[in-house]
Amino acid sequence: MSETISSVAVMAKRRITQETFDAVVRENIEEFDMEGNEALVEAIEQFESQCVDLSNIVKEVPKVSLEENTQDQTHEVLQALESLKSAVASSSASVPEDLRVFTEQCSLDFARRYLAAQNDAYPTILTCCQRAGEEKEALSVALVALSALTDGQPDLLDVEGREFLIRALTAHQSDPALTCQCIRIIRHFCLKHENNRQAFVKAGALALLTGSVTRHTEHPEVVREACLTLRVMTFDDDVRVPFGQAHEHAKMIVLEQNGLKVITEAAKAHPENTAVLSELCATLSRLAVRNEFCQDIVELGGLKFMIKLLADSLDCQELVKQVLNALKAIAGNDDVKDAIVNTGGAELIVIAMNRHMANAQVCEQGCAALCMLALRKPTNCTVIMESGGALATLQAMKNHPADVNVQRQSCMLLRNLVAHTRDFTQPILEMGAEALISQALAAHRDCGDVGQAALRDLGCHVELRELWTGKKGSLSH
Known part of the structure; x- marks a missing residue:
């Protein structure tokens, strides 16, 4: 019995390539005379019956390429990527539009993002970001594409990408939109990736994040994104690493960046924004890692703010949950x-x-x-x-x-x-x-x-x- 369970567990982790999946779909169409959708459903059922994990597979019939004089079939995300690569290679004016089309494809699901990454999308998008320079509109379009691509794929980050993001966040810290975009990408790279977290912390990310909250207190999206990313820095969610620096990062945010005061002050600027307040409470709960920190939160007005928030927002389920979590944390x-x-x-x-x-x-x-x-x-x-x-x-x-x-x-x-x-x-x-x-x-x-x-x-x-x-x-x- 135990051997059977073990073999099933191993089978459940089996993966296939996109090429293998597409080949079976084509075979169903060509050899068994099936319609496209029927061939697709048959392929999905066939692999799932073999306990194959299809979470990284684009489950659609490949489209015929739009390029002239070719009947090659490929997925739309790869068509968008190839068009973008050609535009980048020739420095074409169509790069921004190609980036937008690519972003739309990556935003559809993880499988498309994964397939794009397997075909060297990351260095292409990073090149677009670097070439944008001081052109804010071009940089914004490229950052949005990079954010879409990296969602759920923290392993894509390299030293060049990390250094670029730190430079960009530093250079454009007065621009709330670009700040928010850079922070969101950093969060994508740090979620479930301890080495990336530590590398960003060493590069000065904590100061940039808390500075963004203070500088853009009136911009709810920046405050929320920065606090969420600070919270991610205190996670211990990378199963590949036996011991992380979650506790140390929390202490650094509090002791070196005055994080408790930064967050409690930000809360005062958004008394009606439940999404921001929920995130601020969640972040405070991650920072209450020492006895004196809990007391500091009270002295900074954090407890008074939480009690009032709970009393005023009893009908808001998500906010109630986060306030309760924060109260539990400081009650240590x-x-x-x-x-x-x-x-x-x-x-x-x-x-x-x-x-x-x-x-x-x-x-x-x-x-x-x-x-x-x-x-x-x-x-x-x-x-x-x-x-x-x-x-x-x-x-x-x-x-x-x-x-x-x-x-x-x-x-x-x-x-x-x-x-x-x-x-x-x-x-x-x-x-x-x-x-x-x-x-x-x-x-x-x-x-x-x-x-x-x-x-x-x-x-x-x-x-x-x-x-x-x-x-x-x-x-x-």
Whole structure:
């Protein structure tokens, strides 16, 4: 059985080239007399039945080339790329229009971007960017094309490209549109690529990003893009690298670039823009990596801003989720826990959970935030209980039985509520906690430790499984 699963896992990772896929489509048309769409569907079904990953394949019948005296068939994205290469080689005036056509193709899906990259699109587009020089319109068109091509393809970056982007961002920092375009490309290169992140940080990207937020505070798109890219710099999402610099980058943003003040000040400029405010909260949550940073956020007015934002935007689901996440992050500081509760944060979190009970992510973040507030804080536990926090948590468990994150966070919160305040044990049990925790244990292996701890602290019977008894053998020779 295990060998079968292993072989299926290996098969699921199989890939083919675009040429192989196109050859099968042509064979279906020529050898089996199928129509184009029928041949395409047949090829897709054939490869999928063999567990071939087609995510990087353009699934369309190749078009006949538009060039004169040729009947060659190729995909439109490659036709656009070839036209662009010819225009670049001859320094034709059609380069901007060719770039726009290429951008449209790359914007359709990842498979087209991947196919273009396999055919040397990156050096061609980079050449267009470099040749644009100080011509802002030409540079803008080229940067848009580069952004479209690099979305999801961080491995394309080379030293020349990185140096160009740093130069361009430095040279055009007074232009909000070009600044935004450069930052977006840097983000594409840094997402899921630790080496690129570190290289950009060493090249001075953090100062340029925070500087862009400050310089263009009134431009929401620049603020949002720069904060999102700063947040990406704190990610640990590259599976190819065992240890990243996420924590170090977060500290650098705060200590060297005054990032907390930059972000909290930017929030004041966009009181009605939920997209920008959501991103600012998400970025703050990534920067709250040290006890003193959490306190700094409060002192800079960040907590006051978040509480007001939550109260004013309870109907905005995405914004609520990000505010809850930020509150959870800064509640890592014990003094900040009290500050959140003293400003009515616990009650607002419960209201937000009840308002968006159908959304698993809001429930998860709400439980996680309350869990942090309750940790080692009996007084806060009382406020949470009186606000209906335990009842909202158990309702979240009922509503989202298949979501392991909701179940785990709920179990942890219930345990924290009774760990130092035994008076809450009976009320929580009367709400049906034991059955719901037991269901979570049965459904999710990842709930094992927290679920058993919650049952134990609630005074319920817990079946502990002995992993090793020390019998059957000895450690000594």
